[in-house]
Amino acid sequence: MTAKVVAVDVTDVRFPTSRELDGSDAMNEAPDYSAAYVVLRTDDAALPEGHGFTFTIGRGTELAVRAAQLVGERLRGMTVAELVGDLGGLWRHLTGDSQLRWLGPDKGVIHLGTAAVVNAVWDLAAKLAGQPLWRYLAGFSPQQLVDVVDWRYLRDALTPEAALELLARQEPGRTSRIEHLLRHGYPAYTTSAGWLGYDDAKLRRLCQEAVDAGWDAIKLKVGADLEADRRRCAIARSVLGPERRLMIDANQVLGVEEAVAWFRELAEFDVYWFEEPTSPDDVLGHAAIAARISPTLVATGEHTQNAVVFKQLFQAKALGVCQLDACRVGGVNEAVAVLLLAAAHGVPVCPHAGGVGLCELVQHLAMFDFVAVSGSMEGRMIEYVDHLHEHFVDPVRMRGSRYLAPTAPGYSARMRPESLAAHRFPDGPIWADTAQPAATTEGRGR
Template identity: 50%
Template sequence: MVRGRISRLSVRDVRFPTSLGGHGSDAMHTDPDYSAAYVILETDVEDGLKGYGITFTLGKGTEVVVCAVNALAHHVLNKDLQDIVGDFRGFYRQLTSDGQLRWIGPEKGVVHLATAAVLNAVWDLWAKQEGKPLWKLLVDMDPRTLLSCIDFRYITDVLTEEEAFEILQKGQVGKKEREEQMRMHGYPAYTTSCAWLGYSDNTLKQLCMEALQDGWTRFKVKVGADLQDDIRRCRLIRHLIGPEKTLMLDANQRWDVPEAVEWVSQLAEYKPLWIEEPTSPDDILGHATISKALVPLGIGVATGEQAKALQFLQIDSCRLGSVNENLSVLLMAKKFEIPVCPHAGGVGLCELVQHLSIFDFISVSASLKNRMCEYVDHLHEHFKYPVVIKNASYMPPTDAGYSTEMKEDSVKKHRYPEGEVWKKLLAAQEN
C-alpha cells in the first residue's frame, strides 16, 4: 500500500571540482565540474521515509536548475504519494505543462532538468515504499499500470498505448529467466574513464592498461577538438586495446554536418563502432545525413531519439523527464528494433541508468545484442548505494529505491559555495 504525504521539498547545489584533474573533459566541455541539483522529498510517514532525486550539471548553472526545482515545488508539496502514482500520467503532465513555466521549456532545458530531479525523487520514494530497487519495481509492475506512468501526448503517431501494451505483453515471455541472467551476470558496460580529452598520453596509457587488466573490452574516446590529435590518440588507443576490442568515438555535438562526415572518415581506419553526438542534438536531418554518409565505412551514429538517423539510441536519466519519459523511449526503441546504449557517468548517472537498462532487457527488449551501458569510475564513493561492477558489467542493485541517495557528509562538504571543499578552493582562487 503506497502511503505518505510529501511534507517538504529541499534542493541543494552540490558540486565536485573534477575540472582540476581534467576528468569529464571533452571537445565542448573543457573544464567541467561534475555537479548535481540534489532534491530531497520528506514525508509525514512515521519512519521518516524520504525520496532523493538528482539531475546532472557541469558546475555553473546548477544554481539556475535549483531555482527551477523550487519553482516546481508547489506541484508536489502536500500531495499524497498514492495520489501521485495513482495518476502518474496526470502528475507528469502537470509538471511539464505548467502554464507559465512551460514557456521556458517545454520539455527541454533547465525546466526539464528540474522536472527530472523532482520525478527521480518521487520514483525513489515509491520504490522505497515498495521495498524494491527501482528496476524490480518496474519489472514486477502490471503492464497497464506501467503504461499509466507514460504521457503518450506527442508520440502516438509513432507509438500508441495499445502498441506499447503488446510490446510489454510479449516481454512477459521468458522474463523470469532474463531476470535470473541479470542477477548472475549483470548488464554489459563500456568505459569512458580512460580517454577524457584533457588527459595526457601517459595517463591515457596507464588507465587503458588498468582497464584491460580489469576485464574491460569496450572503450569510448572523446574527440572533436583537433583532428591530428584525434588521429594520434585513436591510433594509440587502438594499439593498446588491440584489434578485437570495441572502440567508440564521442564528439559531444562539436561539428557541423559536413565537418562531422569528413572528420569521422579520417578516423575510420581505427574501426569505431559509432560516433556519438556528432552535431547539434536538435538537427534530425543533419544526423540522418551523417548516418547515411558513414554507412559505407561501417560506422554507426549514437545520440538521442532521432527518426531513421541513428543506429544506437542513447537515453539519459536526467535530461529526459525521469523514468516516465525514458519508458516511452525504451518502448519506441523496441518497436523500431534500435539497440539502447545509455550514456552515464557524471554525478549519479551510472547509479540511475543501470536500473533502466536492466528493466529494458528483462521486460522490453529481451536482447543484449549490440547493447551496453556507459560506465565512468569516479564519484561513486559519494553515494549510499553505489554501482557494483563485476567483469565489466553492472550488477543489479539490491537496495530499495533508485540508488540516488548521497552520503550526507559528502553533500555537506561539496555544497556550493558554502561547503568545506569550495570554501578552500574559492579562497585559494582569490589569493
C-alpha cells in the same frame, strides 16, 4: 498512504572535477560535475524519503535547483497515495504548469528540474514497494507501463496499443531475465580512459589497464584536433587489438559536413560508433551523417531534450545507438517512453552515464529495458566512468566489465550526508576557499 508531502528540499552540490580535467572533452574543457539534489519528505516520519537529482557541470546549477523547487512546489500537500497511485498522471501534473512550461517546453533548465523531482518520486515509490527501481518497474503490468507515459506527441510513431503488444510479447520471459541479471549482471563499456585532457602516456596506460581489467569496449573523446585524434585512436587501437570495440565521441563540436569529413580520417581505426557528431538538436543532420558513415553507428542522446526529439531520431533512422540519459529527459516516465520507442524501432539503448550518479541511475533503466521492454542485451552496454561513486549510499557494484544488479530498495540516488555537506555550493568546505568555481576563461572556439 495518507501521509502528505511537506517538503521538497533541493541542494546545490558541486564537485571540483575541473581541477584534474576528469570529464574534459572537445566541448566541455573544464567541467565541475554537479547536481541539483532533491529530498522529498512527508509528514510521516516512518516513511522513507524520496531522493532524486539532475546532473549539471558547474556554473548555473542554481538554475536547476530553483527549477526543481518550482516544479516540486506542485507536490506540496499531495498524499503519498496520489503520488504513487497514478505515476503517469503525476508526470503530467508536474509538467502541466503552463507558466513554467513556457520556459521550455519540456527542455533545458525547467526539464532538468522536472527530472530531479520525478526521479525522487519514483525513488520513493520503489522504496515503498521495497524494491530496487528496475524490479519495481518490472513488476508493472503492460497496461500499467503504458499508463506511465504521456502519449500526446508520440502516437504518430508508436500507439499505446502497439506499445501494449510489444510489452505483452516480453512478459512471459521476465522471470528468467530477472534471474539472468541477478546472476550475470549487465555489460558495460568504459569512458574513464579517454578524456581529452589526458596526455598520450596517460591514455596508453589507462587503455592498457582497462584491457587488463577485462573491458572489451572503450570510448575516446575526439573533435578538437584531427591530428591528435588520429594519434590517440592509433594508441587506443594498438592497445585494444583488433577484436575489442573502440568508440569515439565529438561532444557536438562539428557541423554535419565537417563531422563526416572528420570521421573519414579516423575510420581506419575501426570505429564502432561515432557519438555526438553534431548539434543534439539536429535530427536531419544525424540522419545524413548516419547514412554516410555506415556501417559505423551514429550515437547520441545525453543532450536529447525529450521523447519528441528521440521519436524523430528513430523515425528518421538517424540513430544506431540510443544514449538515453536519466536526468536530461523528464525522469523515469519519459525514460520509459524512450525505451518503448527505441524497442519499437529496433534501436539498442546504451544509456549515457558518468557525471554525478548517472551510472547509479541508468543501470536501473537498462535492466528494466532488458527484463520488460527490449528483452535483449544484444548491442547493448551501459557507459561506465570510474569516479564519484564514493559519494553514494548505494553505489554501483561492478564485476569486471559488468554492472551487478542493484538490490537495495529505490533508485540508488541517495548521496552520503557527509558528501553533501562537504560539496554544497557555495558554502561547503570544498568551495569555501574559492568562493566561485574555476573562472570563465574558455571561449566557444571554432
